[in-house]
Amino acid sequence: MTPRRIHRFPTAIAAIALLTLAADPSSAFAPGANKSPIQSLPSRSQTANTFTTSTSLNALGVFVRKAKEADVRKYCQDGPPESVLSLLQKIKDSSEKEAEEPSTELQSLLTKRKGTITIIAEYKRKLEGSGFIKDVLDPILLSPVFREFGAAAVAVLADERTGGCTYDDIAVVVEEQEEARGDVPGPLPVISSDLIVDEIQIAQAADAGAKAVTVTYGVVGEEKVKQFIKDAASLGLEVIVNVGTAEEAQGAVNAGASIISVTGVDGADGKFAVIESLSIPEGRNVCTIANILAKDNKALEEVEEAWMCRDLGFNCVWVSDALYKAGNDPVEHPGAIINSMKAKSSVKYASPKARSGKGEGAREYLGDILM
Numbered sequence: 368m369t370p371r372r373i374h375r376f377p378t379a380i381a382a383i384a385l386l387t388l389a390a391d392p393s394s395a396f397a398p399g400a401n402k403s404p405i406q407s408l409p410s411r412s413q414t415a416n417t418f419t420t421s422t423s424l425n426a427l428g429v430f431v432r433k434a435k436e437a438d439v440r441k442y443c444q445d446g447p448p449e450s451v452l453s454l455l456q457k458i459k460d461s462s463e464k465e466a467e468e469p470s471t472e473l474q475s476l477l478t479k480r481k482g483t484i485t486i487i488a489e490y491k492r493k494l495e496g497s498g499f500i501k502d503v504l505d506p507i508l509l510s511p512v513f514r515e516f517g518a519a520a521v522a523v524l525a526d527e528r529t530g531g532c533t534y535d536d537i538a539v540v541v542e543e544q545e546e547a548r549g550d551v552p553g554p555l556p557v558i559s560s561d562l563i564v565d566e567i568q569i570a571q572a573a574d575a576g577a578k579a580v581t582v583t584y585g586v587v588g589e590e591k592v593k594q595f596i597k598d599a600a601s602l603g604l605e606v607i608v609n610v611g612t613a614e615e616a617q618g619a620v621n622a623g624a625s626i627i628s629v630t631g632v633d634g635a636d637g638k639f640a641v642i643e644s645l646s647i648p649e650g651r652n653v654c655t656i657a658n659i660l661a662k663d664n665k666a667l668e669e670v671e672e673a674w675m676c677r678d679l680g681f682n683c684v685w686v687s688d689a690l691y692k693a694g695n696d697p698v699e700h701p702g703a704i705i706n707s708m709k710a711k712s713s714v715k716y717a718s719p720k721a722r723s724g725k726g727e728g729a730r731e732y733l734g735d736i737l738m
Contacts, residue, residue: 432564432586451571457570458569461598462598470604472556473626477626479682484676484682484683486519486683488701488705490503490510494688506536513705515702520558521555521558523536534575557578559577559580559581562586563595569604577604611631620653626653626656627655627656633660656682657673659684667704669708674710
């Protein structure tokens, strides 16, 4: 163990302790085709549709899309930094050239051997009205927790309106992860999770140090998904395409997606129905992600759903609000939830619903996993 690792691991433990102190027991577990906004730099046309994601972006639909377009327009009017404009120009220059071969680094990290599951831990400052916890810790504190407890990647919900985060938060997480360079575990790739409506957002993500971006199929359609994959590839970024139906999933694959995430669909069986009939061209690999929705109760049904998704053949699960739902419970902190989702257990032999008190021996069993 290197001196740096010895120094940082207590930081992760301290973050867990602070997360517990931040909890509010009284509130824990409460139920619950436009033109580009860039006028000075010519861009491509946008399409307008409703969309599906697992975050607040999903719930507000077209209103959020229009708000995002307004945000991007204002960002451009205020004058993006030169570093972002330089990357944007690189994207535009690439449009006249043959598409570059997309990176597959993230896809490889998320795709492990059959019978295992990888975890994408999403950081956000705002939760979806769940009342699970009063405050979410700063990214500098939670970033090492995600790494030390076995996440494969970190996503940052880079939309201030819905997730309370900005591209500055991506840069903070990237910097913290880089401090683990040379250690075991090493730095995790960081994903910019935003509602992409313009290629300048891809440039922003690259400028902040992200390795991938998310694109929502229902917002932009097959042709724009294809274009955004090309744009991202020109900057060395991978694209995760959010889909909510079997038709969208097939459209994403047809557009060249190598990573698709089933979002806004509840239950493992419902998610599996989206990818069950996928037709994937010979010689291509597609990584499938199940986006786990948080439940408004004290049980850890999300852990069970992660196991079920693994057994159904998903390569990865994306977990967000469920990481923070434990409130004042020091055992069920974000790192422990990640650890339990990765456990090689099965719903055939055990239940993770420890906090609900359902199932003989359930609490003791989950305790072994979470510790």
